[in-house]
Amino acid sequence: MSNSSVEGAGLAQAALQALMCNDLPIGLAVLDHELRYLQINEMLARANGLSVQEHLGRTVREVLPDAADSIEPLLQRVLNGGEALRNLQIEAEVPSLPGELSAWEASYLPLRGTAGHTEGILVQAINRSLERGLQRQQEASETYLRRVLDSLFVFVGVLDTEGRLLEANRAPLEAGDVELEQVRGRYVWDTPWWSHDVAEQAWLRDAVRQAAEGQVLRRDLVVRMAGDSRMAVDFMLAPLRDDAGRITHLIPSGMDISARRASELALQDSEARYRRMFEGSTVGKALIDGEGHIVLANASLAALFGYQAEAMVGLSVHALVPAAQRGHHAEQLQRYMQAPTLRYMAQRQALCALRRDGSEFPVEIALNPMPGGQQVLMTLVDVTERRAAMEQIERALVEKTVLLNELHHRVKNNLQVICSLLSLQAAHAEPAVRLALRDSQARVRAMALLHQLLFERADLSALELGPYLQRLGSLLRETNLDAAAVQLIVEAPMSGLSVTMAQAVPCGLLVNELITNALKHAFPGGRRGQVVVRAWAEDGGVAVEVRDDGIGLPAGVGLGDGGGGGLGFQLLPLLAEQCQGRLSLQGQPGTRVCLQIPLSLSV
Structure with missing residues (x-):
C-alpha cells in the first residue's frame, strides 16, 4: 500500500475490506480513535494468538494486555500528531507465544477522515518470532519427513x-x-x-x-x-x-519385487511342469470344482470317454456316470465336497463310468483335494482289462481250490484203503506182526485224519492244531480198546494254534507215536492211569506236550535210541527235525515229551 493511498483523504471502506480479506503475507488491522479493533485480517489474528472475531470491538489492551504498555504510546503518537511510524522493532508478549517476548516488525499509519483529522490507525505487523518458530517447525517437519522417507x-x-x-x-x-x-x-x-x-x-x-x-x-x-x-x-x-x-x-x-518375481517365475515353472505332467499322463485326470463341473481335463481322460479335451470343460461329472447311479453319485459328491479328503485308488471300489456313446466300463478313481478346498484332482483308470484278469485269476483259484480239496479227499480215501488192507493182512498174521501192522495202521490213520481236516477247511495253507489233536485223540481211543483203563485227555484250544502244511504231517505223526507208545507200554497189566496231550502258544510259536503217569521209560532208553525203544520211538527225532522243532524228554515219574516249534515256522 502506498503512502498516498494511506494518507489520502477518505480511504474507501470497500478497499479496506478487500485488503483485509486478501491472503496477504503481512498482518493488517484497523483501529478506531479509542484503539478498538474495527477490522483485522487472518494473518495478524493468528500472530496475536486469537481469532478474528475475538479481536473485533475490543481494545488493544484487552487483546494484548502484556504488550499494551509498549504499543499504546506509539499508537497515541499516531492519533495525536498524525505521525506515521514505520518499520518499528518492538518486543512484546502476545497470546500466541505466552511467557516470552516476541520480536515484531510493525508500521502504524494514520487514517484521516474527510476533514483531514486522524480518525483511526492502519496497523501493519509481522511477528518475526512466530515466523521463525513456524520456519523452525517446518524445517523440523521436513527433517522428520526426510528421516521417515529415508527409513x-x-x-x-x-x-x-x-x-x-x-x-x-x-x-x-x-x-x-x-x-x-x-x-x-x-x-x-x-x-x-x-x-x-x-x-x-x-x-x-x-x-x-x-x-x-x-x-x-x-x-x-x-x-x-x-x-x-x-x-x-x-x-x-x-x-x-x-x-x-x-x-x-x-x-x-x-x-x-525381485523376490516376488522369482516366486512368480518359480510358480509359473511349477505350473508348466504340472501341466506337462497333467497333459502327458497316460491315466485320465480332471480338475473338478465344488459344483462337480470339470474345470480341466487331459487327453487321456477325454479319450477314455470319447470326447475332445476342450469339450469336457464345464461338463458335469454326473454325465460320466450311468443314469441309474446318478442320484446316489450326486449325494456322495455333495457330502465329499463339504469335507474333501485324500482318497486313494487302492481302495478298489467297484465303480462304473459312462462313455459318450452310452457304453459302460469299470473304473477306479482317486481324489486329491487341491489347496484351498475349492477344487479336487480326480484320477481315473479304466480297469476293464485288469478286472477281466482278476476274474480269470479268481476262477483259476477256485478251480485250484476245488482240485486241492479233491486231492486231499482222494489222498484221505486212499489212506483209508491202505488202512483197510493193513487190517485184512493183520487178521492172518502172527501176533508180533499183527502189532506192527496195527502201529502202521495208526500212522496211516493219523495222516488220513490230517487230509480229512484240510478237505473240510476252506484254508488249505495251514492246519489248526487244536481240532486235529482232539480228533486224533478220539481216533486213538477207538483203536486201543485194550487200554480201556487208561484215560486219554486232550487240552488244546479250537483256534489260534495254526501250523503250516510242512509242519502238520510230522507233528501229527510225532504225537500219534507218543500217544500210542504211552497206551501200549506205560500201563502194563491193566494198570490205570492218564495220558494228557496239551498244546499252547509259546513265544509266538507252538508247543505240544504228551505226558503220562505210567511206569516211565526203561533205564538207558532215550530219544532215537534203537537199543531199547521200538521203531516209533526211533522216529521221534526225525519227525521233530522235519518240523525244525526242539524235542525234550523227561522221565520218572511217568514220561513227558515236549515239542517246541519256533516262531519263524508257525503261522
Missing part, C-alpha cells in the same frame, strides 16, 4: 511437472550407488537407474506427460542398480496437487 525400503522421489528429479529418499540412492546431487535436476529417464533400456526411457517420458495431465500410471519395470545389476520394481507415477487442485509435482515410487 522406507520403497523407492520414493519428487519430480517437477517436466520430469526433473528434485528429491529422492535413501533407498534408491544406496541401491543405485549414486549421490542425490549427481541426479538432482536431471530428467528422471536420464538418471542411471534407467540408462540401460531405451524402451523404458521412452515409456517414462510418456508417463511423465500423462501424469502431468492428471493420470496415475503403474507398471513393473527393471531398473539398473549398483554394479550394473538389475532389480524388478513395481513402479508408480502419480501427480501431486496443491490446495487449489493444481498439479505442482509428480511423485515416482517403486518397490523391489
Whole structure:
C-alpha cells in the first residue's frame, strides 16, 4: 500500500475490506480513535494468538494486555500528531507465544477522515518470532519427513511437472550407488537407474506427460542398480496437487519385487511342469470344482470317454456316470465336497463310468483335494482289462481250490484203503506182526485224519492244531480198546494254534507215536492211569506236550535210541527235525515229551 493511498483523504471502506480479506503475507488491522479493533485480517489474528472475531470491538489492551504498555504510546503518537511510524522493532508478549517476548516488525499509519483529522490507525505487523518458530517447525517437519522417507525400503522421489528429479529418499540412492546431487535436476529417464533400456526411457517420458495431465500410471519395470545389476520394481507415477487442485509435482515410487518375481517365475515353472505332467499322463485326470463341473481335463481322460479335451470343460461329472447311479453319485459328491479328503485308488471300489456313446466300463478313481478346498484332482483308470484278469485269476483259484480239496479227499480215501488192507493182512498174521501192522495202521490213520481236516477247511495253507489233536485223540481211543483203563485227555484250544502244511504231517505223526507208545507200554497189566496231550502258544510259536503217569521209560532208553525203544520211538527225532522243532524228554515219574516249534515256522 502506498503512502498516498494511506494518507489520502477518505480511504474507501470497500478497499479496506478487500485488503483485509486478501491472503496477504503481512498482518493488517484497523483501529478506531479509542484503539478498538474495527477490522483485522487472518494473518495478524493468528500472530496475536486469537481469532478474528475475538479481536473485533475490543481494545488493544484487552487483546494484548502484556504488550499494551509498549504499543499504546506509539499508537497515541499516531492519533495525536498524525505521525506515521514505520518499520518499528518492538518486543512484546502476545497470546500466541505466552511467557516470552516476541520480536515484531510493525508500521502504524494514520487514517484521516474527510476533514483531514486522524480518525483511526492502519496497523501493519509481522511477528518475526512466530515466523521463525513456524520456519523452525517446518524445517523440523521436513527433517522428520526426510528421516521417515529415508527409513522406507520403497523407492520414493519428487519430480517437477517436466520430469526433473528434485528429491529422492535413501533407498534408491544406496541401491543405485549414486549421490542425490549427481541426479538432482536431471530428467528422471536420464538418471542411471534407467540408462540401460531405451524402451523404458521412452515409456517414462510418456508417463511423465500423462501424469502431468492428471493420470496415475503403474507398471513393473527393471531398473539398473549398483554394479550394473538389475532389480524388478513395481513402479508408480502419480501427480501431486496443491490446495487449489493444481498439479505442482509428480511423485515416482517403486518397490523391489525381485523376490516376488522369482516366486512368480518359480510358480509359473511349477505350473508348466504340472501341466506337462497333467497333459502327458497316460491315466485320465480332471480338475473338478465344488459344483462337480470339470474345470480341466487331459487327453487321456477325454479319450477314455470319447470326447475332445476342450469339450469336457464345464461338463458335469454326473454325465460320466450311468443314469441309474446318478442320484446316489450326486449325494456322495455333495457330502465329499463339504469335507474333501485324500482318497486313494487302492481302495478298489467297484465303480462304473459312462462313455459318450452310452457304453459302460469299470473304473477306479482317486481324489486329491487341491489347496484351498475349492477344487479336487480326480484320477481315473479304466480297469476293464485288469478286472477281466482278476476274474480269470479268481476262477483259476477256485478251480485250484476245488482240485486241492479233491486231492486231499482222494489222498484221505486212499489212506483209508491202505488202512483197510493193513487190517485184512493183520487178521492172518502172527501176533508180533499183527502189532506192527496195527502201529502202521495208526500212522496211516493219523495222516488220513490230517487230509480229512484240510478237505473240510476252506484254508488249505495251514492246519489248526487244536481240532486235529482232539480228533486224533478220539481216533486213538477207538483203536486201543485194550487200554480201556487208561484215560486219554486232550487240552488244546479250537483256534489260534495254526501250523503250516510242512509242519502238520510230522507233528501229527510225532504225537500219534507218543500217544500210542504211552497206551501200549506205560500201563502194563491193566494198570490205570492218564495220558494228557496239551498244546499252547509259546513265544509266538507252538508247543505240544504228551505226558503220562505210567511206569516211565526203561533205564538207558532215550530219544532215537534203537537199543531199547521200538521203531516209533526211533522216529521221534526225525519227525521233530522235519518240523525244525526242539524235542525234550523227561522221565520218572511217568514220561513227558515236549515239542517246541519256533516262531519263524508257525503261522
